[in-house]
Structures are given as C-alpha cells and as structure tokens.
Amino acid sequence: MMDALRFVPPAGTPISLVDVLCSVGNALIRSDTLQQFKEDVRARAGVRYCDFVSTGRAALTLALHALKAVDGGRRDEVVIPSYTCFSVPSSVVKAGLKVRLADVDPMTLDFAPGALEQFDGSRVLAVVATNLYGLPNDLPSITRVAHERGVYVVDDAAQCLGGSIGGRPSGTWGDVGIYSFDKGKNVTSIDGGVLVTNSERIAEAITQQVRVLPQCTIGESAAHLAKLVVYAALLHPRGYWLPNSLPFLGLGTTAYRTDYPLAQYDSWMAPMGHRLFTRLDAITAQRRVNAERLKRMLPWGPKLEPVVIKPGAEPAYLRFPVLIDPEYRDAVLAALRANGIGATASYPTAISDVPELRNQLQSVGREAKGGQSVARRIVTLPTHGYVTSRDQERMVKVVTDVLGAGRRNYSPQ
Ligand SMILES: Cc1ncc(COP(=O)(O)O)c(C=O)c1O
Numbered sequence: 543m544m545d546a547l548r549f550v551p552p553a554g555t556p557i558s559l560v561d562v563l564c565s566v567g568n569a570l571i572r573s574d575t576l577q578q579f580k581e582d583v584r585a586r587a588g589v590r591y592c593d594f595v596s597t598g599r600a601a602l603t604l605a606l607h608a609l610k611a612v613d614g615g616r617r618d619e620v621v622i623p624s625y626t627c628f629s630v631p632s633s634v635v636k637a638g639l640k641v642r643l644a645d646v647d648p649m650t651l652d653f654a655p656g657a658l659e660q661f662d663g664s665r666v667l668a669v670v671a672t673n674l675y676g677l678p679n680d681l682p683s684i685t686r687v688a689h690e691r692g693v694y695v696v697d698d699a700a701q702c703l704g705g706s707i708g709g710r711p712s713g714t715w716g717d718v719g720i721y722s723f724d725k726g727k728n729v730t731s732i733d734g735g736v737l738v739t740n741s742e743r744i745a746e747a748i749t750q751q752v753r754v755l756p757q758c759t760i761g762e763s764a765a766h767l768a769k770l771v772v773y774a775a776l777l778h779p780r781g782y783w784l785p786n787s788l789p790f791l792g793l794g795t796t797a798y799r800t801d802y803p804l805a806q807y808d809s810w811m812a813p814m815g816h817r818l819f820t821r822l823d824a825i826t827a828q829r830r831v832n833a834e835r836l837k838r839m840l841p842w843g844p845k846l847e848p849v850v851i852k853p854g855a856e857p858a859y860l861r862f863p864v865l866i867d868p869e870y871r872d873a874v875l876a877a878l879r880a881n882g883i884g885a886t887a888s889y890p891t892a893i894s895d896v897p898e899l900r901n902q903l904q905s906v907g908r909e910a911k912g913g914q915s916v917a918r919r920i921v922t923l924p925t926h927g928y929v930t931s932r933d934q935e936r937m938v939k940v941v942t943d944v945l946g947a948g949r950r951n952y953s954p955q
Pocket residue numbers: 597598599600602626627629630672698700701722723724733734735
C-alpha cells in the first residue's frame with residue numbers, strides 16, 4: 543500500500559532537529575568553527591589552499607576571475623560541457639568571459655572523446671569539468687589534454703564532494719576546484735561555496751578577491767537559519783509533500799541567472815556544514831549502496847540505459863541518473879511522482895538551447911548534439927539517506943510497469 547503522504551524528495555541530505563540545535567548552540571559559543579571547517583576541507587582534499595564564499599556559483603566565478611588574473615587577461619574563452627547545470631555558463635558570463643561548448647557523450651555525461659582536442663589554447667583560458675550527479679569525469683585525461691594546450695582546468699565538484707577518480711578526490715584535479723554546500727548537496731549549510739587549489743599564484747588571486755567581498759548581514763544569517771529549520775523539517779518524506787505541492791516555490795526548476803551576489807560565507811552556518819562534513823564518508827557510502835541497488839534492480843534495455851562510470855572513478859552519486867527513451871520519459875516521470883518518488887528530468891535543455899545564451903556562445907551546432915540527446919532522455923532518481931529499500935522497490939516497479947506496458951502517457955488510475 544502506498545502512503546499518500548510520503549514523497550521522497552529528489553535531492554538533499556537528512557538533518558535532524560538535534561543537528562539544528564547543536565549547530566545553533568555551537569554558533570553561539572564558539573568562534574573558531576569556520577576556521578576548523580576550512581582546515582578539515584583542506585586536509586581531506588589534500589590541497590594547500592582552501593577558502594569559503596557565499597555559493598558554489600560565487601566560487602566558480604571567483605575561480606575563473608583568478609585564472610583570468612594570473613593569465614594577464616590574455617584569453618577570454620571558457621570551455622564547458624554542452625549539458626550541465628545552468629550555473630556553470632552563468633558563472634562564466636559573470637566572470638566577464640565567453641562560453642564555448644564542447645559536446646558531451648550521453649553514455650558517460652563526460653566530454654565526448656576528442657571534444658577537447660580541437661580547442662585553440664591561444665583563445666581558451668580554461669576548461670570546466672562538472673562531474674554531474676556526483677559521477678567523476680575523466681579528469682586525468684581532461685587535465686592532460688588541456689595542459690598540453692596550455693589551458694587551465696577547473697574541477698567543478700559542486701555535485702561531487704566525496705567522489706574521486708584515480709584515487710584523487712574530485713575537486714582537486716586541474717588548477718583550481720570548487721564545491722557547493724547548497725541545499726541539494728550531500729553536505730549543506732543552505733548556501734556556501736568552496737575554492738581549493740595547490741597553486742600559490744591562483745590562491746593569491748583568490749584571496750585578494752575574497753578579502754573584499756561583502757560580509758553576510760544579520761538579516762541574511764537569520765534568513766539562513768530560518769531556511770535551515772524549514773529544510774530540516776520538510777525534507778523528510780513525511781513533510782516534503784507540503785513544499786512539493788506549492789508550485790510557486792519553484793522547487794527543482796532551473797533558471798539561467800547572473801544576478802546572484804558574490805559575498806563571503808555565512809560563518810553562522812559553518813557549524814551545520816561542518817557537522818555534516820564530518821559524516822561525509824557515511825553519507826557517501828549510503829548513496830553508493832542505494833545506487834548499487836538501483837543498478838542491480840532496474841530493467842535495463844534499449845528503452846532504459848545506465849550512465850557508464852569512468853574507469854577508476856568512485857562516484858559520490860548525488861543522484862542516480864538513467865537515460866530513458868524520450869517517447870516514454872514523461873510517462874515514467876509522471877508515474878514515479880504519482881507514486882511518491884521525486885524523480886526529475888534534471889536541466890531542461892542543453893546549454894546551446896538556453897535562450898539567454900544563444901547569441902553569446904562561441905560555438906553551437908554539431909557539438910551540442912550529445913547535450914541535446916541527454917536533455918531529452920535523462921531522469922534522475924534520489925539516492926539520499928531518506929530513501930528506503932521499499933522506495934527503491936517502488937521505483938523499479940513503476941519504471942518496469944511503464945516501460946513494459948509501452949505506455950507513452952501516464953494517468954493515475
Ligand atoms: C556543476 C555545478 N557547478 C556550480 C554550481 C553552483 O553551486 P551553487 O548552487 O552552490 O551556487 C552547481 C549547482 O548545483 C553545479 O551543479
């Protein structure tokens with residue numbers, strides 16, 4: 543029997559009321575938590591430099607600004623995947639740089655073979671690898687190809703904290719990396735972004751920018767705290783039906799925006815982020831168990847294909863992506879949602895089809911085909927700690943029923 547009030551959110555990380563109370567208590571009595579948090583992130587990543595800012599978007603914007611500064615403003619193009627989070631091109635534009643697309647391979651969601659080899663290092667400043675859904679891209683190859691052309695690499699691990707490839711943590715490949723502590727991530731402090739690098743020159747350029755960013759106001763900290771309480775209460779599958787039934791909240795919608803602030807990290811939220819960060823191994827292990835079960839149980843075939851994991855990669859599985867025949871995708875999504883599962887179609891279009899970017903892209907067309915195919919086929923399934931084995935059985939049954947019956951439309955009986 544399905545529980546009508548249970549709805550499994552698409553993403554997020556369980557936070558208990560005790561977590562919230564302990565974090566607030568910590569924020570009131572200790573002033574060194576942010577420093578400790580930074581030190582722990584730095585040590586875990588094994589990098590020489592780490593700094594925190596307001597969001598992952600701010601971190602990516604500042605990372606690109608820093609590369610522009612060390613490059614002396616010579617080059618102004620940034621290569622990004624043709625299918626990725628819209629925050630990636632918006633950060634490029636916000637940093638005053640130009641977006642150039644490289645197509646993705648739909649089967650891996652990584653850059654397509656040969657896609658990076660064609661770029662001209664005299665114009666391209668950096669390549670951004672985005673490790674979608676916590677699946678590490680082939681950073682060893684990306685870094686080699688980029689560096690052979692004198693191009694910097696940004697290892698954007700906003701979605702991949704806890705993942706690794708070639709035994710090295712995601713975010714620490716290339717010249718500069720970022721993480722995000724946004725609400726949908728496996729470590730969250732509602733908002734937050736991290737920059738990591740081993741390069742002294744890049745670190746200096748980052749420090750100069752971070753130092754002059756505006757600090758969080760008391761009002762902003764209070765708003766973060768209020769959001770944290772609501773998040774802790776309503777992310778639970780027994781509470782999520784409420785925000786999920788309020789369309790004006792726009793949960794899960796993706797918009798292209800460049801008007802986000804560049805600001806310092808809210809130190810009041812550090813205790814919450816730090817608390818979750820100390821549990822990162824357990825959080826990641828649980829996501830991997832959930833992903834492995836789905837891998838074993840889903841009815842793979844021509845209508846439903848898995849995303850291939852790169853050799854040597856240990857994914858963080860922020861979500862579990864699958865590729866569904868476009869004829870059936872909407873029916874599968876509708877059936878999953880009707881059965882209380884927060885499955886999503888992820889980002890609505892390839893980057894080449896974001897209207898605000900159409901006239902700004904350095905290259906469109908053939909190189910966007912893979913991205914457009916992903917946009918038509920992708921579905922993400924939740925992997926977080928609130929997902930139970932019964933939820934997973936339900937996911938598998940729903941997908942099997944819709945695909946098995948060849949249903950192109952879904953309407954609840
Ligand atoms: C790949 C990637 N980069 C950057 C960001 C921006 O992070 P934030 O939401 O913390 O601004 C995101 C957001 O999810 C992302 O997925």
